[in-house]
Amino acid sequence: MSCSVLYMSMSLDGFIAGPNEGPDNGLGDGGDQLHEWAFPGAEGGDFEAAARRLRGVNRQVYDEFMSTGAVVAGRGTFEPAGGWGGDHHDGAPIYILSRNPAPDWAADWSLVHYVSDLDAAMGDAKRAAGDKNVLVHGAAIAQRALTAGLLDEIEIALVPVLFGDGRRLFEHLGVVQRQLERIRVLEGDAGVTHLRYRVPSSEANKKQP
Amino acid sequence: MGVVEISLALSLDGYVTGPHPTPEQPLGIGGADVIGPGGERWLVEESIAAAGAVVAGRRTYDIVDGWGEDPPFKMPAFVPTHRPREVRTAGATTFTFVPDVQSAVAQAKAAAGDKNVLIMGGASTADQALQLGLVDQLNLHIEPVLLGGGTRLFDDVGSDRIMLERTRLIEGPRATHVQYRVLR
Numbered sequence: 001m002s003c004s005v006l007y008m009s010m011s012l013d014g015f016i017a018g019p020n021e022g023p024d025n026g027l028g029d030g031g032d033q034l035h036e037w038a039f040p041g042a043e044g045g046d047f048e049a050a051a052r053r054l055r056g057v058n059r060q061v062y063d064e065f066m067s068t069g070a071v072v073a074g075r076g077t078f079e080p081a082g083g084w085g086g087d088h089h090d091g092a093p094i095y096i097l098s099r100n101p102a103p104d105w106a107a108d109w110s111l112v113h114y115v116s117d118l119d120a121a122m123g124d125a126k127r128a129a130g131d132k133n134v135l136v137h138g139a140a141i142a143q144r145a146l147t148a149g150l151l152d153e154i155e156i157a158l159v160p161v162l163f164g165d166g167r168r169l170f171e172h173l174g175v176v177q178r179q180l181e182r183i184r185v186l187e188g189d190a191g192v193t194h195l196r197y198r199v200p201s202s203e204a205n206k207k208q209p
Numbered sequence: 210m211g212v213v214e215i216s217l218a219l220s221l222d223g224y225v226t227g228p229h230p231t232p233e234q235p236l237g238i239g240g241a242d243v244i245g246p247g248g249e250r251w252l253v254e255e256s257i258a259a260a261g262a263v264v265a266g267r268r269t270y271d272i273v274d275g276w277g278e279d280p281p282f283k284m285p286a287f288v289p290t291h292r293p294r295e296v297r298t299a300g301a302t303t304f305t306f307v308p309d310v311q312s313a314v315a316q317a318k319a320a321a322g323d324k325n326v327l328i329m330g331g332a333s334t335a336d337q338a339l340q341l342g343l344v345d346q347l348n349l350h351i352e353p354v355l356l357g358g359g360t361r362l363f364d365d366v367g368s369d370r371i372m373l374e375r376t377r378l379i380e381g382p383r384a385t386h387v388q389y390r391v392l393r
Contacts, residue, residue, distance in 0.1 A: 012349075012373065012389070013363035014223045030370065146355075156221075160373035160389055162339070164366050170222035175358035177239050180221065182353040185385055191375035193387055197221070197353060 002126040003152040006136045007065045009034040015166035026080030037192040057188040069129025077138030093128045095121040160191035211325040212345035215335045216256040218244045224359035243354040249381045261324025262317035266334035285320040287313040310337040332362045340367040347389040
């Protein structure tokens with residue numbers, strides 16, 4: 001069965017983007033450093049060639065999120081990334097949570113669906129993904145999906161740096177204790193630690209003391 | 210020559226205590242159930258055994274009431290505080306109160322000799338030491354829980370990026386133990 005899996009690269013102090021994010025600075029100042037593990041030596045901008053150089057555990061995790069069957073993200077992630085050219089990977093359908101319709105430049109992309117209801121979007125994405133997982137990406141969508149109980153798993157690439165400033169992943173969750181079940185730890189190159197957690201259903205969490 | 214080490218357990222969202230820590234609940238509401246060495250007590254013992262002196266924040270010191278009559282450290286301990294206090298000896302631990310984190314770490318290093326200095330919290334003391342460039346090593350015990358509130362580690366380390374090198378990774382039964390060297 002399809003799982004919704006949040007994939008994020010995060011600094012040890014919890015940031016998924018540097019400061020001064022903007023339309024032309026989607027990862028914030030210096031935010032690229034969080035993604036270097038997936039694109040080693042990509043100076044100059046040839047990310048595909050860089051990704052082909054991946055080996056070992058980092059390759060494994062990269063391949064996992066690039067073989068998901070659908071993508072769910074917020075427009076704050078999608079639009080600064082140029083909408084991934086209309087195809088994140090392999091023609092997987094893309095669901096963008098937004099109160100507004102798609103901007104003109106993305107309106108004709110057949111894989112891209114602008115939706116206003118996260119619950120419905122996640123349902124559509126899971127149906128579209130079939131046996132594959134759904135890639136969930138972005139801090140705002142993560143926070144909404146977690147609080148709505150719509151996230152099944154969390155995969156964090158923990159990057160060995162303290163940013164000190166930027167956009168945090170785990171914020172605005174309310175003071176609620178959420179137990180997680182750690183299901184995998186992988187020791188990646190470049191000091192990156194891949195941590196995978198299952199998010200028990202909210203019912204299971206309520207039974208905790 | 211020893212290193213200056215921060216050793217702390219924290220939630221995946223970065224909290225070292227839950228909300229509202231008090232003497233009765235030093236790890237805050239719900240914190241004691243989810244943050245702590247759990248079955249991996251040896252990691253804490255390892256850090257204490259390698260240390261020759263301890264630095265502890267004044268707020269932590271007060272919250273745990275100075276670790277009672279027989280504190281577990283059994284070595285010199287230095288507590289930064291703006292308000293001077295008399296030296297206190299409890300069991301085999303001597304607490305010396307010093308004006309700031311910088312002098313706490315300096316005096317702890319002198320007292321530790323060839324052994325490590327253990328900064329055992331709280332978050333504010335650990336952050337200040339990091340920001341001042343006084344820390345060589347982090348030993349973090351990442352618990353599988355999101356707390357959503359409380360006292361956050363790394364909340365005030367300045368905006369200069371601090372690069373780290375992972376030097377050890379242990380998958381405990383519950384927590385994930387990651388050790389980093391601070392690069393300069």
